[in-house]
Amino acid sequence: MNYIVFDLEWNQSPEGKWNRNQSIPCEIVEIGALKLNSDKEIIDSFNELIKPQIYKKMHHITKEILHLKMEELEKMDTFTTVIERFLKWCGEDYIFCTWGPMDLSELQRNMDFYQVPSLTTGPLKFYDIQKLFSIAMDEKRVRRTLENAVDILHIDKTNPFHRAGADAYYTARVFRSITDAYVERFFSIDVYEAPKSKKDEIFVMFDRYSKYISREFPTKEEALSDKTVKSLKCIYCKKSAKKILKWFTGNGRTYYCEGYCSRHGSLKGKIRIRKTKTGTVFIIKTIKSINEEELKALREMHADLQLKRWRKNH
Numbered sequence: 001m002n003y004i005v006f007d008l009e010w011n012q013s014p015e016g017k018w019n020r021n022q023s024i025p026c027e028i029v030e031i032g033a034l035k036l037n038s039d040k041e042i043i044d045s046f047n048e049l050i051k052p053q054i055y056k057k058m059h060h061i062t063k064e065i066l067h068l069k070m071e072e073l074e075k076m077d078t079f080t081t082v083i084e085r086f087l088k089w090c091g092e093d094y095i096f097c098t099w100g101p102m103d104l105s106e107l108q109r110n111m112d113f114y115q116v117p118s119l120t121t122g123p124l125k126f127y128d129i130q131k132l133f134s135i136a137m138d139e140k141r142v143r144r145t146l147e148n149a150v151d152i153l154h155i156d157k158t159n160p161f162h163r164a165g166a167d168a169y170y171t172a173r174v175f176r177s178i179t180d181a182y183v184e185r186f187f188s189i190d191v192y193e194a195p196k197s198k199k200d201e202i203f204v205m206f207d208r209y210s211k212y213i214s215r216e217f218p219t220k221e222e223a224l225s226d227k228t229v230k231s232l233k234c235i236y237c238k239k240s241a242k243k244i245l246k247w248f249t250g251n252g253r254t255y256y257c258e259g260y261c262s263r264h265g266s267l268k269g270k271i272r273i274r275k276t277k278t279g280t281v282f283i284i285k286t287i288k289s290i291n292e293e294e295l296k297a298l299r300e301m302h303a304d305l306q307l308k309r310w311r312k313n314h
């Protein structure tokens with residue numbers, strides 16, 4: 001299997017949010033990619049600029065960081081033509097690798113906008129090199145910039161950043177520095193497309209946590225009353241954990257709960273509500289085995305929310 005390390009540059013509405021096309025807030029203007037074989041050796045490259053069709057002027061930030069001129073882009077092929085060449089170039093057996101999770105979603109959003117057939121009918125496994133780099137550096141909560149990672153690894157900065165080809169190259173170099181064991185253990189799942197049916201739902205186990213991605217539900221209430229969604233199972237023995245704190249929320253988008261397994265100790269459940277492009281709802285639930293300190297933080301959060309609610313009602 002090959003790795004396709006890619007990076008996108010995009011333009012946004014020059015008038016900011018005012019005149020933005022909601023179905024395509026980021027219009028892709030460049031695709032840069034490298035194909036790596038299973039030994040992570042670079043075997044091919046892909047680099048193309050794209051003629052914009054939605055935003056015909058550069059957003060000031062895009063202009064500043066990309067150093068791309070509209071006149072230059074005008075001469076290029078449109079997205080539909082370029083993406084067709086890109087996907088053909090990717091081949092049959094590959095996995096995408098990107099710096100952060102955004103590029104893969106934006107790629108799919110642009111494809112949707114131009115009615116290019118989807119890459120997948122459900123969630124897509126990929127490698128988020130930014131996340132893998134943090135794990136390899138043992139700083140799980142930090143998300144470093146690509147340039148920062150390149151500096152830490154003393155990689156020669158031969159080309160300016162923020163051009164797709166250069167960024168894909170640097171991402172590939174960072175990727176090569178990460179041991180295979182990490183890469184396979186900490187893959188990512190893109191949920192631009194939610195699971196379409198119960199049998200497509202995703203259950204995966206990572207180091208200290210499990211992840212569940214539900215199918216689509218018509219409403220949040222229906223999702224939250226589903227048995228599988230509500231359940232809290234111990235990630236180690238899979239038995240139903242005793243609920244110490246039932247699912248609670250502060251903002252209606254993220255829910256937490258505390259559970260306890262008599263053999264494996266405290267667990268923290270977290271549900272994130274996600275909306276699909278058609279307005280339906282699906283959920284991402286993680287269950288984590290937690291230590292004393294994390295347990296304390298969870299209970300404090302619960303107490304704070306209760307206090308807030310009490311104040312609001314009194």
Ligand SMILES: [Zn+2]
Binds near residue numbers: 235236239263264
């Ligand atoms: Zn257990």
